[in-house]
Amino acid sequence: MDSTNTIKGHNSRFRVVKQLLAIFCCFCGLSTYAQYHEIGLMVNTSYYIGDLNPAFKFPSKYYPGGGLIYRYNFNDRLAFKANVLYGRIYAHDKDAESDWQKNRNLHFRSDIFEISAQVEINFLTYEIGDPKRPSTPYLMTGISIFRFNPQAEFNDNWVDLQPLGTEGQGIEGYDDPYTLTQISVPFGIGFKFNIWRGLAGSVEWGMRRTFTDYLDDVSSVYVDPNTLRIENGLLAAELADRTLTPLNPDPDGPNTGYQRGETNREDWYVFAGFMLTYKIGKPRVKCPSTYN
Numbered sequence: 001m002d003s004t005n006t007i008k009g010h011n012s013r014f015r016v017v018k019q020l021l022a023i024f025c026c027f028c029g030l031s032t033y034a035q036y037h038e039i040g041l042m043v044n045t046s047y048y049i050g051d052l053n054p055a056f057k058f059p060s061k062y063y064p065g066g067g068l069i070y071r072y073n074f075n076d077r078l079a080f081k082a083n084v085l086y087g088r089i090y091a092h093d094k095d096a097e098s099d100w101q102k103n104r105n106l107h108f109r110s111d112i113f114e115i116s117a118q119v120e121i122n123f124l125t126y127e128i129g130d131p132k133r134p135s136t137p138y139l140m141t142g143i144s145i146f147r148f149n150p151q152a153e154f155n156d157n158w159v160d161l162q163p164l165g166t167e168g169q170g171i172e173g174y175d176d177p178y179t180l181t182q183i184s185v186p187f188g189i190g191f192k193f194n195i196w197r198g199l200a201g202s203v204e205w206g207m208r209r210t211f212t213d214y215l216d217d218v219s220s221v222y223v224d225p226n227t228l229r230i231e232n233g234l235l236a237a238e239l240a241d242r243t244l245t246p247l248n249p250d251p252d253g254p255n256t257g258y259q260r261g262e263t264n265r266e267d268w269y270v271f272a273g274f275m276l277t278y279k280i281g282k283p284r285v286k287c288p289s290t291y292n
Contacts, residue, residue, distance in 0.1 A: 036281040038071040038128070038200070044273025046087030051218040051261040052106060053091045060095045063088035067114075069275050076125040076133060081118045081140065088112065089269050091216060104260070105242045108161065108216045110150045112269060114208075116186055118142030126192055128200045128279040135193035144184045144208060150217040152239050159239065161217040164232055166240035167260065168223040171231045184208040184269075198279035205272040215267035222255040 045062045053059065067085035074080070092107035124136035151158040168174030188206030195201050213219040228237040246254030 035075070036073050036128070036279055038069070038073070038277040038279055040069045040275055040277030042067050042069050042083070042085060042273050042275045044085065044087060044271050046089055046112060046269060046271050048089035048091060048215055048267060048269045050091070050213070050216050050267035052093055052108065052216050054262065055097065057095070059090055060092065061090050063090065069277055071277060076127050077122050079120040081120055083114065083116045083118065085114045085271055086112065087271055089215065103244050105244050106218060108150045108152055109158070110148045110215060112146055112148050114144050114146040116142055116144035118186060122192070128194055129197055135191065138190050138192060140190060140204070140206060141185070141187040144186050145181065146184055146208070147181050148215055149180055150215065154235070154239060159235065161239065164236040164239060166217055166236055167220050168228070171227065174223070178212060178214040182210055182212050184210045200277050200279065202275045202277070204275065206270065208269045208271070210266050210268060213261070213264070213266050215269060218261035220261060220263050222258050222260050224256045
């Protein structure tokens with residue numbers, strides 16, 4: 001009798017252990033549940049937050065962008081996504097609310113080329129082509145490498161600003177020129193939904209936290225225009241200071257030393273758009289739901 005009870009007790013505990021292992025396996029994504037790939041396209045627009053748009057105001061101009069998407073679904077809760085994206089950001093002080101910004105009268109545009117690796121976490125179970133799991137909101141984060149190149153319009157031409165050193169970059173006693181290839185941290189929210197069989201769509205809004213204050217070529221203070229003319233050229237001096245009314249009556253350097261941007265406050269950029277992806281591959285192994 002005791003041995004029978006002991007065997008039953010061992011069997012019961014064994015079933016419990018198997019069930020716990022199965023749950024743990026599913027939760028942690030260690031199973032191959034619903035693994036499949038997706039490839040697709042993204043159509044987006046982009047904007048930025050920085051010295052020329054400190055109040056998170058939407059820009060007066062939007063430019064279309066887009067890119068390629070690859071997604072690997074570990075299970076119905078967790079996915080890896082790789083992006084190759086392009087967008088253009090733009091801002092002008094004339095669109096600002098503050099009189100100080102309007103008087104500063106700076107503007108820029110910059111093309112953004114980004115390669116990123118991201119992790120997506122679904123709020124609900126989701127699989128392309130499964131009518132029982134047709135949609136889900138999700139969170140995403142990861143790491144990106146991006147290339148930018150701020151430009152300003154001068155005499156009907158768009159001029160690259162980084163080589164000019166408008167804040168004294170490259171001059172002895174000033175900072176080195178900033179790097180045009182940088183790292184950012186993307187994070188945001190989205191919504192995935194099935195369209196038809198292996199075809200799915202998603203909308204996403206993702207911010208990029210950068211580690212540079214020069215997406216807009218504006219960061220610190222006005223440099224002596226005479227120094228800029230001698231060291232970096234006449235065009236650098238022209239584009240560094242475009243104020244409508246001088247901040248100081250000194251004719252030789254009316255704005256020298258006055259604040260031009262917000263030092264030590266990094267710029268941000270945003271990609272927002274629609275993705276269309278197609279499922280390739282089929283689920284191989286289903287995660288066991290119960291053990292008898």
